[in-house]
Amino acid sequence: MIMLNIDELKFDEKGLIPAIVVDAITKKVLTLAYMNKESLQISMEKELTCFWSRSRNELWLKGETSGNYQHIVSITADCDKDALVVVVEPDGPACHLGTTSCFENLVFQSEERHEFSYEGLLELIKGRKIEKKEGSYTTYLFEKGLDKILKKVGEETTEVIIAAKDKDKANTIYEVADLAYHVMVMMVEAGISLEDIHKELASRHVIDHKVKQEKMT
Numbered sequence: 001m002i003m004l005n006i007d008e009l010k011f012d013e014k015g016l017i018p019a020i021v022v023d024a025i026t027k028k029v030l031t032l033a034y035m036n037k038e039s040l041q042i043s044m045e046k047e048l049t050c051f052w053s054r055s056r057n058e059l060w061l062k063g064e065t066s067g068n069y070q071h072i073v074s075i076t077a078d079c080d081k082d083a084l085v086v087v088v089e090p091d092g093p094a095c096h097l098g099t100t101s102c103f104e105n106l107v108f109q110s111e112e113r114h115e116f117s118y119e120g121l122l123e124l125i126k127g128r129k130i131e132k133k134e135g136s137y138t139t140y141l142f143e144k145g146l147d148k149i150l151k152k153v154g155e156e157t158t159e160v161i162i163a164a165k166d167k168d169k170a171n172t173i174y175e176v177a178d179l180a181y182h183v184m185v186m187m188v189e190a191g192i193s194l195e196d197i198h199k200e201l202a203s204r205h206v207i208d209h210k211v212k213q214e215k216m217t
Contacts, residue, residue, distance in 0.1 A: 074087045
């Protein structure tokens with residue numbers, strides 16, 4: 001991907017450009033804010049989101065007073081170069097109301113199409129552990145305890161291996177989904193978050209690169 005220069009971006013008549021902030025892990029839209037050239041430059045230098053407050057008419061480093069900094073992973077411009085997507089790893093809620101995202105007020109939802117996310121599934125699983133629901137398989141697993149959960153993880157792992165060995169793609173997908181669910185139940189039981197896994201995989205990417213370098217020398 002070609003790296004743009006700030007001067008190539010199209011700021012509006014007030015010298016501003018909209019910045020859509022997205023969580024790097026959950027991919028959830030956290031907020032819509034505005035940047036000018038100075039705040040964008042600060043954001044890139046500090047790797048922390050810095051915006052231009054239209055209400056206060058001043059620079060605003062997100063988290064400076066609340067501690068909820070947003071660590072920048074990447075900044076990408078759209079095809080017209082007049083809007084930005086800022087991918088971040090947040091330290092806390094994005095909204096001044098204390099919610100994870102500023103976008104929490106549902107206006108419409110299709111009855112036929114349903115949004116899915118691993119974060120949403122993990123939250124649902126957590127809910128089944130805290131507020132036990134009668135007839136829920138997830139609640140049943142938590143009630144039976146870690147040994148039962150681990151047994152199911154082992155069984156589903158075997159099912160994945162068998163399906164993959166048979167080169168049955170459809171069944172392999174089905175079994176991988178089963179395994180993923182049971183692993184997430186285990187994660188909740190063990191107090192492991194998706195962010196924990198994300199960080200571990202990110203660190204392994206660096207390690208893998210180093211291993212490849214060593215093999216080449």
